[in-house]
Amino acid sequence: MARIDYADLSQGPAAALADRIAAERGSVLHLYQMLLHSPPAAEGWLTYLTAIRHHCSLDGATRELVIMRIAYLNRAPYEADQHAPIALREGLRQDQLDALVLDAIPADLFDARECAVLAYADVMTRSVQVPDAVFQSVRAHFADRELVELTATIAAYNMVSRFLEALQVHSDDQR
Numbered sequence: 001m002a003r004i005d006y007a008d009l010s011q012g013p014a015a016a017l018a019d020r021i022a023a024e025r026g027s028v029l030h031l032y033q034m035l036l037h038s039p040p041a042a043e044g045w046l047t048y049l050t051a052i053r054h055h056c057s058l059d060g061a062t063r064e065l066v067i068m069r070i071a072y073l074n075r076a077p078y079e080a081d082q083h084a085p086i087a088l089r090e091g092l093r094q095d096q097l098d099a100l101v102l103d104a105i106p107a108d109l110f111d112a113r114e115c116a117v118l119a120y121a122d123v124m125t126r127s128v129q130v131p132d133a134v135f136q137s138v139r140a141h142f143a144d145r146e147l148v149e150l151t152a153t154i155a156a157y158n159m160v161s162r163f164l165e166a167l168q169v170h171s172d173d174q175r
Contacts, residue, residue, distance in 0.1 A: 001168065001170075002030070002034060002167055002168050002169050002170070003166075003167050003168045004034075004037075004167065006030065006033035006034055006036075007033055007034065007035075007036035007037045009028060009033065009036060012039075013039040014036040014037075014039055014042075017036060017039050017042055017043055017046075018032070018036060020046075021042075021046060024046075024050070029082065030078065030169050030170070030171070031078070031082075031160070031163075031164065031169060032045075032046070034163075034167055034169050035163075048156065049156060049160070052149075052152060052153050052156050056149040056152075056153070057145060057146060057149060058146050058149040058150055058153060059090075060086075060089075060090035060091070061087075061090045061091040061092055062114075062117055062150065063090070063153055064083055064086055064087035064090045064092060065087070065092060065096075065100075065114060065117060065118065065121075066117060066118075066121040066150070066153055066154050066157065067079065067083045067087070067153070067157045068080060068083055068084065068087050068092070068097055068100050069100045069118055069121045069122065069125075070121060070125055070154065070157045070158055070161055071083065071157070071161060072100050072101045073121075073122065073125045073126065074125065074158065074161035074162065074165065075165065076160075076161035076164050076165050077170060077171070078164050078169055078170050078171050079157070079160055079161050079164060081171040082171070084097060093109075095109060096109050096110065100118075105118050112141075113141040116134075116137040116138040116140070116141055117138060117141070117150065119134050119137060119138070120134055120135070120137075120138040120150070120151075120154070121154050124151070124154045124155070124158070125154070125158055138150070
């Protein structure tokens with residue numbers, strides 16, 4: 001159960017933004033129900049994450065690969081619950097998703113590009129500073145724009161999991 005009650009979405013600035021979120025996303029997920037305690041924070045979050053997920057050139061499979069790895073590394077089950085179906089639709093296989101929970105990723109399930117991406121996501125998540133060798137490995141697979149978008153995606157979804165876990169937002173919460 002979440003540490004604080006979800007926001008009241010029936011009135012004030014939260015209501016208008018909740019309507020917009022529902023129109024854009026189909027529903028107001030628990031994440032946004034919590035964020036709507038602060039409509040300005042929710043609106044900024046919505047704009048940023050919509051840009052990351054829908055307006056960047058980074059391919060969906062790579063985006064979802066790092067989102068799922070971050071969810072597992074940060075022990076953020078809500079994030080994994082929300083993104084597993086998306087990851088499968090984007091082309092990841094179930095055996096790959098299952099492997100992302102392991103400490104050491106089996107290289108035979110991922111190609112060289114995916115292994116470089118996972119190493120980059122791991123180091124950005126676990127220790128923040130990226131060693132040159134890890135950066136050069138991922139750099140070999142991406143143009144500048146994609147590299148910036150990959151980095152922003154990893155950073156953004158670390159933000160998501162930290163928010164979710166600090167407030168204990170989970171899929172099975174009752175609203």
